[in-house]
């Protein structure tokens with residue numbers, strides 16, 4: 252399939268601000284080993300405050316597949332704190348300065364205290380000292396103290412994000428990570444007529460401590476009634492990612508690292524569902540592992556059965572058990588899948604998951620049970636691209652993923668066809684050749 256048209260072309264899971272920021276950030280996707288970092292040219296735009304930040308390293312691409320350590324960072328960058336996110340955004344590689352800033356190491360580099368975190372871990376060496384890799388909520392401890400970009404940087408990045416999505420053919424996105432500064436700047440973009448993108452807006456509470464703030468912001472956004480910025484709901488995390496073995500599984504990872512992370516108890520989750528739904532918003536929950544999806548669906552079932560109505564969005568659902576599906580049928584829920592993750596994950600899925608690998612990329616199972624789902628990219632984790640998803644759908648069949656039935660186009664079209672009239676995208680050879688938003692030609 253290479254020539255097609257999509258009405259309200261939709262990417263159902265993106266990080267809008269991060270997508271725009273990525274083009275000026277230090278990118279580490281190309282590192283073939285830890286040592287390649289020596290060749291990277293560091294520019295002033297790579298800093299946030301005094302922190303050097305970067306994104307995209309993936310030790311699965313390196314010989315031996317060993318996690319990096321702070322030793323090299325300390326050698327190259329002894330004078331300022333450094334934090335480099337892993338390609339899946341669920342782990343950070345930091346230097347000694349960064350560990351000193353968060354109070355884990357003292358000024359001489361000795362261990363002060365290693366926080367006990369339920370939903371995260373500091374990787375340690377045989378001496379019990381942190382190696383410089385922080386997973387999930389341990390990464391959040393660092394993220395919290397990196398200064399926020401200023402309003403100008405935010406606005407520029409959002410505009411760049413709009414260009415990137417429009418350039419890839421998308422006129423509608425579901426953004427998962429809105430903060431207060433992002434919302435304010437996106438309102439400015441709308442008012443000045445630069446917003447050529449319809450955004451279903453989710454306000455993120457990466458850590459449950461920020462839930463109240465996110466809910467308050469969502470209510471404020473809803474009251475603003477901006478037609479292109481729909482205040483849809485709150486996004487929370489239930490587990491981590493497969494790449495860093497934080498996704499919650501029903502059996503241990505083959506490496507022996509455990510079964511992954513549960514970032515909330517079921518009780519806490521039920522309470523967040525209740526509060527979100529009673530406020531009239533949808534709740535989006537990051538669930539990648541099969542056990543995470545299962546527990547989140549069971550928690551929602553309890554809340555629904557108590558008479559509290561609300562829509563549940565399951566983000567990623569990279570693994571799904573048939574027994575979980577029986578609890579999903581005829582319920583107000585939508586799954587958001589990113590076939591393109593298969594292109595990056597296929598090389599280690601079997602090795603990491605063993606027998607559980609048969610549960611991955613369950614679009615067919617969802618189709619057979621008539622459960623609603625959409626496709627997206629998780630941009631900037633994967634590039635926003637319809638073609639990439641179609642490629643993954645085709646190639647995954649060869650490795651035994653049950654094929655999607657019918658046309659994949661419907662899963663890339665926003666379900667609300669009335670939201671922004673005269674809006675469509677034409678594709679030739681899988682690439683967008685004409686993008687029309689609200690009657691005007693963007694390309």
Ligand SMILES: [Zn+2]
Pocket residue numbers: 264265266427629
């Ligand atoms: Zn995401």
